[in-house]
Amino acid sequence: MLRVRGVHHSYPDGTSSLAILRGVDVDVASGQAVAITGRSGSGKSTLLHIVTGLLVPSEGNVEICGVSLDPSHPAGVGLVRRTHVGLSSPRFGLHQHETVASNVELPLLFGPHRSAKRDRAAAVKEALGRAGIAALASRRARELSTGQAQRVALARAIVKRPALLVVDEPTAALDEETSAEMVALLRALTSDGMAILTATHDPQVSAACDKVAHLADGVLNRMPVSELRSENHRSLSG
Numbered sequence: 001m002l003r004v005r006g007v008h009h010s011y012p013d014g015t016s017s018l019a020i021l022r023g024v025d026v027d028v029a030s031g032q033a034v035a036i037t038g039r040s041g042s043g044k045s046t047l048l049h050i051v052t053g054l055l056v057p058s059e060g061n062v063e064i065c066g067v068s069l070d071p072s073h074p075a076g077v078g079l080v081r082r083t084h085v086g087l088s089s090p091r092f093g094l095h096q097h098e099t100v101a102s103n104v105e106l107p108l109l110f111g112p113h114r115s116a117k118r119d120r121a122a123a124v125k126e127a128l129g130r131a132g133i134a135a136l137a138s139r140r141a142r143e144l145s146t147g148q149a150q151r152v153a154l155a156r157a158i159v160k161r162p163a164l165l166v167v168d169e170p171t172a173a174l175d176e177e178t179s180a181e182m183v184a185l186l187r188a189l190t191s192d193g194m195a196i197l198t199a200t201h202d203p204q205v206s207a208a209c210d211k212v213a214h215l216a217d218g219v220l221n222r223m224p225v226s227e228l229r230s231e232n233h234r235s236l237s238g
């Protein structure tokens with residue numbers, strides 16, 4: 001359901017440019033979780049932003065649910081993003097003074113066809129339930145622990161029931177036990193048919209994914225998950 005082909009990306013760097021991605025291919029099927037690993041600065045977030053249509057690649061193609069993210073048709077890119085993609089990233093924080101429910105409702109307020117208040121409330125309730133934080137609905141975001149806030153960010157990303165969930169650093173700043181809960185949550189979402197692409201430094205997350213690819217020098221190299229699992233001592237895959 002996600003198909004990335006020949007993606008190159010460079011950022012301007014003074015008078016020249018800095019090549020970050022140099023021909024990246026990735027496939028993620030429905031119900032599959034794929035992890036991208038790589039050193040800090042290797043380009044993982046850049047790739048995720050390209051996949052979600054936030055960034056236009058210098059070259060290459062991204063297809064989601066059979067529809068190409070064609071930069072010459074920004075309206076079409078916007079529609080695919082709003083319809084099929086959820087993004088959870090530490091770079092897009094919560095509104096600290098708003099309640100958890102309001103934060104999760106936010107993606108439902110954008111786009112040409114805003115649903116009725118009752119339908120939005122039902123969708124928020126379902127997303128909070130799936131993220132295991134139904135009891136936090138009326139709490140202010142500023143009152144949450146890091147782990148709770150990560151779950152709220154995830155609930156916000158899945159509230160529209162996207163076919164593709166893109167998660168940047170799902171366990172950043174979480175302890176081992178809370179990380180394991182987050183991993184189990186992600187696996188439960190794939191069991192429901194969601195496709196997940198995640199960038200991570202956490203071996204727990206990689207070990208629970210169906211495929212792992214390492215980004216270095218602008219290219220992705222597949223890593224055998226079996227090796228990661230044995231390195232990680234315990235299997236977290238559901």
Ligand SMILES: Nc1ncnc2c1ncn2[C@@H]1O[C@H](COP(=O)(O)OP(=O)(O)OP(=O)(O)O)[C@@H](O)[C@H]1O
Nearest residue numbers: 011012020038039040041042043044045046047199
């Ligand atoms: N908007 C930008 N303009 C210029 N350079 C950028 C921009 N965004 C990222 N970069 C550079 O591109 C490289 C890759 O950044 P990116 O955030 O994709 O890496 P990453 O692998 O996600 O890192 P981390 O694991 O630390 O989050 C870095 O050298 C970064 O400084």
